[in-house]
Amino acid sequence: MKLTQRYAPTSRHTYLWPNIETYTQIAAYLDRNDLPHLLLHGKPGTGKTSMVQMLMAELAIDPINCININGSALTDKRGIEQVLEDQLQRTFTAFTKSPFSVIILEEADELTAKAQNFLKKYIDDTEHRCRYIFTTNHPKKINTALHSRCTVLEIREPNTRMARARLQQIAQQEGHTLPQATLDTMVNRNATFRQMLNELD
Numbered sequence: 001m002k003l004t005q006r007y008a009p010t011s012r013h014t015y016l017w018p019n020i021e022t023y024t025q026i027a028a029y030l031d032r033n034d035l036p037h038l039l040l041h042g043k044p045g046t047g048k049t050s051m052v053q054m055l056m057a058e059l060a061i062d063p064i065n066c067i068n069i070n071g072s073a074l075t076d077k078r079g080i081e082q083v084l085e086d087q088l089q090r091t092f093t094a095f096t097k098s099p100f101s102v103i104i105l106e107e108a109d110e111l112t113a114k115a116q117n118f119l120k121k122y123i124d125d126t127e128h129r130c131r132y133i134f135t136t137n138h139p140k141k142i143n144t145a146l147h148s149r150c151t152v153l154e155i156r157e158p159n160t161r162m163a164r165a166r167l168q169q170i171a172q173q174e175g176h177t178l179p180q181a182t183l184d185t186m187v188n189r190n191a192t193f194r195q196m197l198n199e200l201d
Helices: 020-031 048-058 077-093 113-126 144-148 160-173 180-188 193-200
Strands: 038-041 066-070 101-106 130-136 151-154
Touching: 020 048, 020 151, 038 048, 048 101, 048 130, 113 130, 113 144, 160 180, 160 193, 180 193
Parallel strands: 038 130, 038 151, 066 101, 101 130
Antiparallel strands: none
16 A cells, blocks of 8 residues: 555544644534535645545545545536436435535546536535535636635645654654655655655655
8 A cells, every 4th residue: 555545644633734724724614513515726746635535534424425526537417417316316315424425526627617517506406415525736627606606725735844744754654764864855845745755655
């Protein structure tokens, strides 16, 4: 198993937060055991998927109540409608303790205009029992109707202090010796944390 998988965050305390404002906002949702619809954007490797994984773990969302869809696989309105109807029927009829079902749409910028327009109404019709999380590297490709239905968060790189401390911790747990010069190079060259972990593998 890769280090990025082995050390994926499972709580707010193991996620590498870029700033206190983002932490405070997300922690408030978790304390209420609820989420708004979210649009998470940022460059590749900054932690969007890790954020989603952490949220699912913190909220104890049963896997059967969590649907993960890649936007590039849905090319038209009919495609997304069929997928959502089939998957939601399964999650809504499952007896679990999850507070709600979660629909995760990764690479949401790959959704066609027709698919995005269809989602607008679908969100409105199912929001009493569903939360939608969109991730994207290109938020400008998401239409204003979806933007307006979501809390928009930019996911940035963790600060160098947090990245440094986490790298040292992981290296120690893996039995590696990480020289200070190597550590300085890794955290100061503008690499993503995912890229740093891949170097340790």
